[in-house]
Amino acid sequence: MSPIENETPPETINYKTIVYWSPELKRLEGVKQGSAIKTKALKFLKLNLVEYDREKKEFHVKPIKGYNKTTYTIKGEENHLACNCQFYRSVSMKWAHPICSHTMAVKLWLEIIRWNKGGKK
Numbered sequence: 001m002s003p004i005e006n007e008t009p010p011e012t013i014n015y016k017t018i019v020y021w022s023p024e025l026k027r028l029e030g031v032k033q034g035s036a037i038k039t040k041a042l043k044f045l046k047l048n049l050v051e052y053d054r055e056k057k058e059f060h061v062k063p064i065k066g067y068n069k070t071t072y073t074i075k076g077e078e079n080h081l082a083c084n085c086q087f088y089r090s091v092s093m094k095w096a097h098p099i100c101s102h103t104m105a106v107k108l109w110l111e112i113i114r115w116n117k118g119g120k121k
């Protein structure tokens with residue numbers, strides 16, 4: 001199911017509907033392990049595990065219960081986010097644009113907030 005070409009973008013967006021509208025997710029198409037990254041990132045959003053630490057100016061992605069116990073730290077500007085997880089530091093470092101499920105979750109989280117504030121593009 002995908003939106004028809006000329007459908008008007010919705011007023012608000014969430015972790016379910018963002019899959020049809022996010023330019024970030026579009027960029028994952030054709031990326032090795034892209035669909036796994038997408039699935040995991042959306043799960044972090046669904047479970048509300050992304051948060052921003054205003055003091056340290058960094059993002060945290062909390063662990064999925066029963067899956068792992070590590071909180072990952074994501075730092076940097078929105079377009080240059082870096083994560084301290086194993087996948088980001090090993091596998092994705094070989095890519096032109098390193099990415100992992102955590103940096104993707106943060107990007108989508110920011111996209112949703114911006115969209116729902118009325119600043120969608």
Ligand SMILES: [Zn+2]
Nearest residue numbers: 083085100102
């Ligand atoms: Zn990561």
